[in-house]
């Protein structure tokens with residue numbers, strides 16, 4: 200498959216263009232020819248506002264993919280299911296779990312899919328595809344399904360729990376990435392990388408028989424990463440020598456600065472409205 204794929208950031212934590220809005224969340228529009236996929240759905244319906252401003256018709260989406268079941272990646276799902284009424288919806292079955300998080304010593308709060316998002320998925324069940332395993336969304340574009348956790352330094356990146364009392368840790372097992380083939384190698388889109396960016400790359404290398412990494416874009420979730428994790432992530436990325444690294448959403452400023460040093464000329468901080476052709 201040789202058609203160029205165009206990726207547009209529809210939602211991110213940052214915006215630098217007038218008329219567009221930002222929120223803590225992520226949504227990436229992936230277009231190839233007349234086909235389009237939305238990878239994640241932001242925190243609110245503001246995703247739809249940005250899409251209108253950027254001239255992207257979300258009612259024509261062929262697929263909506265959730266990287267995982269957190270509120271900041273799924274907020275526009277209910278409205279999108281109505282508007283994109285032919286789109287198939289890809290998510291890991293564990294994305295539907297209730298889940299909770301707390302800042303250090305703070306109270307637990309619900310961070311899972313909203314009741315409206317869960318209802319939308321139930322209503323659209325005929326076009327829902329669960330992805331515990333890797334699944335092809337269309338030719339050359341796949342979602343990873345469950346990502347094995349094999350690296351010693353990567354943890355889910357926060358105080359996440361499956362119960363409101365905070366007794367059962369949540370490993371965010373539903374976390375998955377989107378990846379697609381280009382003539383030169385593989386492009387990887389990360390939602391929040393709760394599975395760990397390196398675990399994700401190792402899994403995709405298995406699924407693609409070791410094809411080289413051309414580009415990686417998305418939330419690297421290095422916000423609270425230990426120095427050890429940050430450095431081993433940088434080393435793993437440098438060893439793969441991608442020609443483009445785009446940090447979004449939950450990557451964290453310190454990690455962005457280190458990525459800038461590690462990949463001069465090849466690193467970008469994305470924001471709402473950023474576009475990349477691969």
Ligand SMILES: [Fe+2]
Pocket residue numbers: 267269391393
């Ligand atoms: Fe998340």
Ligand SMILES: [Fe+2]
Pocket residue numbers: 224269271272390391418448449
């Ligand atoms: Fe997130």
